[in-house]
Amino acid sequence: MSGGKSLAETPITALKGVGDKFAQVLGKLHIATVQDLLFHLPLRYQDRTRVVPIAALAPGMDAVIEGEVRAADVVFGRRRSLLVKLQDNTGTLSLRFFHFTAAQKNRFARGVRIRCYGEARRGAAGLELYHPETEIVGAETSDRPDTLTPVYPLTEGVSQTRLRSLVQQALAMLEHGVTELLPTDALPSTLRYPLAGALQYLHAPPAGADLEQMAEGQHPAQQRLALEELLAHHLSLLELRRSHSAVAAPPLPGDASLERDFLARLPFSLTGAQRRVCAEIAADLEQSRPMMRLLQGDVGAGKTLVAALAALRAMSAGAQVAVMAPTEILAEQHRRNFCGWLEPLGIGVAQITGSLKASERRRQLAAVESGEAQLVVGTHALFQADVSFRNLALVIIDEQHRFGVRQRLELREKGAADGVSGRLQPHQLIMTATPIPRTLAMSAFADLDCSVIDELPPGRQPINTVAISGERRDRVMERVQGAVAEARQAYWVCTLIEDSETLQAQAAETTASELAEALDGVRIALVHGRLKPDEKERVMNAFKAGEVDLLVATTVIEVGVDVPNASLMIIENPERLGLAQLHQLRGRVGRGSIASHCVLLYGTPLSRNGRARLQALRQHSDGFAIAEEDLRLRGPGEILGTRQTGEIEHRVADLQRDAHLLPQVQRIAASAALTEDIRRQLIARWLQNRPRYAEA
Template identity: 60%
Template sequence: MDAQLDLTRLKGVGPKLKEQLQRLNIQSLSELLFHLPFRYEDRSRIQPIGSLNHQQPAVVQGEVRAADVLMGKRRSLLVKLADHTGTISLRFYHFNAAQKKQFQRGALVRCYGEARRGASGLELYHPEYQILQDGQEELPDARLTPVYPATEGISQQRLRLLMEQALEFLRADSVPLTDLLPPEWLAQWRLPTLKQALLFLHQPPTDVRLEQLMTASHPAQRRLILEELLAHQLSMHRLRSKVQQDGAPVIQPDGSLRQQLIDSLPFSPTGAQQRVTDEIIADLAKPLPMLRLVQGDVGSGKTLVAALAACQALQAGYQVALMAPTEILAEQHFINMSRWFEPLGVKTGWLAGKTRGKARNQSLADIANGDARLVIGTHALFQDEVQFSQLGLVIIDEQHRFGVHQRLSLKEKGNLDGQSPHQLIMTATPIPRTLAMSAYADLDTSIIDELPPGRSPIQTVTVSDNRREEVIYRVAGACQNGAQAYWVCTLIEESEALQCQAAENTAAELIEQLPHLRIGLVHGRLKAQEKAAIMSAFKAHELDLLVATTVIEVGVDVPNASLMVIENPERLGLAQLHQLRGRVGRGSVASHCVLLYKTPLSMTGKQRLQVMRDSQDGFYIAEQDLMIRGPGEVLGTRQTGLQTLRVADLQRDGELLPAVREMATHLWDNHPHVVAPLIDRWLGEAERFAAV
């Protein structure tokens, strides 16, 4: 690290404090300057003590009248402070003898805190304070006081003192912070320079509109937000260009295998499926690796689009790998693909983590010698020992379950004379536009925005769990009239064992209450064959009611199932609820989904269930999910890049993204020298970690 950026240049920073600062991802002076306040307090005016109200944050100044240690339930130090308008108590639960000694009778103290009602009237709990020396009637700060994200062992006071020193270095130009945006952009957007923006945000004057700072609409904040979003876009650009450096096999459209597949189906592809397939075929014919994301709402027929894309590569003599995040979904794909492709003379292979012994060795051999042309599996396909003969196309289902860049390791598998395989990524979790433009900026996007004909709308109702008996009675009635139903058990604990236990208990209870119904149970701990047997029995209508954990969230298709009960829906995200609900409504019968919630519901719980009642549009639901939960959770925590947004907020700043995309392309083409420094400034370690 450059010596002039080392934190030990600041007074008071030794090895211990340096280590604590690392917990805040601060390892250099410039990283300290980018550690921005998350709110501000106005401490520029001293309030008369007599005018304070409950829960009012304020600066007060007065004389110490008494300081006593009280031995109640908890030992505390109580300091009485008075000015000409009244008296207030300062209460400290954590204090030492030296602190008590500071509060001599008659000492002048200025402190800041929130007044609250306590045992002795209004009290300030653990206020920040300063003992003023005789004649030191210094004026309060004429700037707003910043409040920083902190960590154990580093107080706000300590952070502010370090920041004061760092800002002195910045003023003296001792920290090399280059302005990386073209000056004409700053003029066009009316933005300050980087140095001006940082000085302002660490020490804003009191005449600034506080609400402007709180909504991040001040030009100093916009300047940093713009730069950070640009860094993320450029990081995705760089990722894409790395992937495309190798080139890819040119797969020309012939279309005869595709036509054979279409002719063998009992239905025709929808217009949307046809359009997206055409986009993919155009990509495959280019000498660059395709990087395409296909989004389709629940039941829109992504699997068929994947199969039609696979036809193209298979016919040209290449292998195709299809990877899914769970065994149950991978199995579902394997069943569908085998049914479609085996009659056309294409051998399908299978590989999952649980494939062992002889079966595994046989699978690996078939993949390596090219006998298995279409290979389906879980992330076991990533493993080192898996070698393909001629991998031309990789299809990844539910990409957000795998982490942003994990898919790049499959690219190594296809190295055909220095060329990369094409990549098709599919998701049934519609991604809000703002997220797609940032998290998936390295991908082209296609949307299947049309459901196959004959699908029935799903009526969704919310019912409190004290009406559980009534719900069981309704399920019994529906099943006796020939319908089939799912009963989904969710548990807040991550533990699969507890989820399975809950499902087993619910199944036992329902079997006892509904002896005339054929009831099955499926959960994540069953062996693959058991799961498959139960699912096919349900599909063949040998079972009326299927009790399940959320393993049935994706890929299960039983057109006769028209009723679903989801227990504790408030514990799931909207996207997952929408996925689960999509298991019904696959036939022409009117379908129902009952959300059986536990009372009382939190505000967020109420919001989520209301969204589910109001809409069946996956994109609307995804937008609402983003508003309720934020981007990190919607995409899954493995989306490393987005977790590192420091000043930008995709929800709040989403409208900047179209401009940011154009600006990123402009910088990439016309100012390539600023690309790496920009990415490094904002993503640093995170980008290197993301590129795994």
Template identity: 60%
Template structure:
């Protein structure tokens, strides 16, 4: 590896201990890291615009002679005014924050070159706090587009440019090692870096904005390859230790399936076969099961759990909320009670003696099946012989959390992992965020399930909707009314659950109305949900806490207020709470006018489709990977150059390159991961 990798930042002018500490916050610890800190966007300062041709809102360079320097106003409202003329017109430069030294340095007759955003002033074009410098040569144009770097307090754009200038000088003498196979007619690493730090004036600026310039694609390919290799390494580490071989010798899972009051779908049976094959080997299973809302993932998980229990091992089922974990507990208890399987519950709300009893049963092995929340992987929870970990709604947890749970085996082996999600993950994201997992898809709904009809209705027709709710309730159906806030807010135009509850309870005389939201205690929340499921309430006013885990077949109507505030995947999850029986079901998206064009287009996707995978793809296209995966996963997706879904066409090639590097150039793998992930690869070391 060449010297650029290890060259210290403090070898650069302007970098002392304090600046080095600030750069470290960006993951920059040497000169090569600095070269891979790439601009977010560019400004075109290569052409001077005549003052007479200035347009409101444009970012431009102007040049002219100082005609007047004066101070306007008094006290805190003082501003420095500079009049600049170039023969085609006059522009005003206005500085609200200035020093006496700055004022004295500006003299009538000085020639200035300025860059800033034009705004229409009272009499002539103005620039507020433009960047400026004295201009000696009229033809003194910038040689490249001006880069704007990702930055926060402590490092100015001017400092970034000076630092990157020096880094580019080092690059010319010590180019970084090429770690990808060289391809014909492609940018080399050094030329791509040089281009992106200082694009020439004639560069295709639209291509740069869209992320499709060949130089960007060259670096995106390398970054995605580094990420792919990092995920593969994590998978390899997860498989360093053997897992127990699990076979259903007692045929428990077959008894379970035969006792079900319905026939599993072909898709469920196919996924069960894939899981059964995984569990029968010493390689720890790492399988993601995706299935749309209501596709029957829990039945698949139960069959897997029985194989582990029949083999003499414990099973841990972890869900992100007590509400969802409680639903799993009820389902598993109903299915497993005839099989005489000991079940234990562990969540944050389990305290004192009950917690001690639960921990003792888990540690002794008395509890074959343990269901709970994140409390399962905390210190103090020890399993006697954990063989299978089932994680529901994986995107709500970090990767390290499921790995931490799979370590609590009680022996030298590693537990098999079955990951489930009802939030369909676009294939693009699966190939990147879940590259350490095998993927199974339950792509079939149980027979009799009808698609939910979805309509968009303006909130001005609210009274009509309330009347429709009354009709549904009086016909014996149940209804959800979903709000996006708990309390009223002056800053957000959204009806809160509390005010909607009061309004609906008053308007719907004789109809039992309940409310549930995330700030209620778990026991209160569970009591309300259980009562709603039992039919004691006809209308449930709720926040998005009902997104997962509630199965009420009699609920056939859902109203979602302010749906424009939620992502498509979340809306689809909410909508999946209705249509769980055989009756026709509907979802009303009650939006607030005026609705922007982009929001309307998003909501139209919900109206037109019930396909969770299509909706997830649209969510990715419109909102990006961080929003689709959830905050706990975004650390995996903070790319410097690569963008999804714009660069998804590179992913097939990325997999081929990663495979070739592992086979033919294993010595490059760690260097490539270090170059792009730096300290962020620590998650893979769990």
């Protein structure tokens, strides 16, 4: 390494065996420098430091075996394979190879001693190793390693062997400098582990290292790096927030008389929580920097009304508002609510969804472009190229986790009018009825201000939740018959593991037919994702109008359906859904003043995890308590929807496991010891300058 460069500045091509072409392959793993390679950490480890006696092997165990070849034969079963019998002084084992050459077969001569490594599996004749790595034990046999063998994330064109070899070169250069960016006194005393030592340990743990502790991410070396990684992500979000604050937004002071007129027309008063949140939003909208606020509220807490008041403030200042929903059903429900509230005040509402006929779409687009439509409700169709706003100043996004982040960015880029000092950004209000646990909000939404509506409107009845085995389905049908006899309505939700709308539709159709045969005089309708939007709307309208007693549906009714007379919800196979989704489905009942019930009709046998989820749903009615339990049982990727958007990709840290580090992360981030240069280097080290759209 020349000129005293740090490893962050040393290109990967400085390593032996890395030319420009291979450097491009490593680039797919975000490895451009030697430091990037050192921070490309193992997924897990193999213990090749000790030979395991054959008798001690168990299925699923990775192990090094040493023994003598007793036989090697080509056998013909469903597939031709080479079967090698290996024996040590404790027992015998088979090695099986489906891909082999004559030369490989000849290596395994009777009496030859070999060492092999692989995973033991149950075979036709006892335990077998499939395609193990093998070497003949002789004078030139390499010594067994004295450290655990790392297994790295790979990409096409990179093998474990080659990557391990490069890491060994990089570890030999550690003394030249991986910069300690965190001052020692900023670290908690238990995590004052030297950075170079932590990297050395994690790439090459010594023989005898506690594999269980490392698998759980609890080794101090892992925790030291987890803290730094969480800090880098946190700093990147704060940076994003700063960049939002640096751009201008149109101040929206609002019109008090228009707001009073709006509230006077409502048949109810706002709850204290709604008033508090409205004040927080109003204070944001008066500023000349973009509001970035996450509005959380349980199902039925009145988020849409709060959004309408925010929209009214923008429109009274002569601006336009866009409301984006994830489904056409929810977009239609929002359109109706907003029309009911705003049209009496002379405010025009437009709708843009994918199912509009061409002529209607042209008419709606013209109303948006001219500014005649001050409020525009729609699905992802809102950010298509032909949608042009005259003066967009507020974007309201419902159920934010259902949209890819780029989609949200594209809507924001439609911007407001050109300001004096360049383009103005619209304000953003992001709503979710999926409560996000505090630990996740601290990390994943550090760039957003959070408001929580933690109070339900008066008169709401608690929902009684029971879990019943599918074997007692007849009793559940009797409950439906009884509810309909009392002029109540009910939902029957079908769930399927398969992510296929066709299969889900078939399951719902079958269930609807069975129920129609079993239930006498009950008017049954069916709604699923395969129906055309206008057909779906026709069915939903009939249900709302009381012309349908029992609505059989897939999970498409999870959001956006409000039928106060529906007081019974049956969810079939609830163990297949996450807690947050079950809580949302349950929230479709209990929307009136009638006592409501939710029946979880589970399949048997029920797994321990499934039992824990259903128990949590029965015990808790508070969405935040359910979200915390969902986080514990399923992890953050499911809750935030990041499996779709790839927003949270931690290499060492785990938001759930390492939540206890987040207060330290916030304290260090606020510390004066972190200069701008250190902040920049931390973000570059851990995010490797990848674009981060975190909750844009």
